Amino acid sequence: GQQLNQSPQSMFIQEGEDVSMNCTSSSIFNTWLWYKQEPGEGPVLLIALYKAGELTSNGRLTAQFGITRKDSFLNISASIPSDVGIYFCARGTSYGKLTFGQGTILTVHP
């Protein structure tokens, strides 16, 4: 399947800093999703985006579906230690098939 390019691969930040990560694809599609995976657990959906240009917030998290429909970003404001985990972007294809990015490993130092 087609790959999603997610960057950065890892981030080491201080508590209170803002975080930004993004995902790009060579093809256009109709859905972007952002998941978070904590150690020892399965991914959990954070935000789902269904329209080009859509900007959606979930607490300190904000995600946008790029106008070109080929990219998306996720921002975390005022990071806290419990934000630690792996963040995945994913794109939806036909019949609910998901393709995931490689993940961004986030470490937050208190």
Place this chain on the structure above:
Amino acid sequence: EAQVTQNPRYLITVTGKKLTVTCSQNMNHEYMSWYRQDPGLGLRQIYYSMNVEVTDKGDVPEGYKVSRKEKRNFPLILESPSPNQTSLYFCATSQRVSYEQYFGPGTRLTVT
């Protein structure tokens, strides 16, 4: 409580010994899927099922089989496991035509 359960959570086995990883959900979801997670590769879809008796290949189906005889269960079968199938496996479910999938806790498989 809405749940996706997988069993076993951990398994160490030897090459060629058939095994089954079970997945069960209590949310009455029609769609179920299996993924494997490997470092640096994210999650890759193995097989998915739109409904009972309806299954289709994902991106990495080689070496795996699935069945969907009941709505709530979607077992993953490895007929002859090989070391390159050592991975972390996740089952996921969702309502029909929805990408908002709910993941199980994962099964860590080691094939020696």
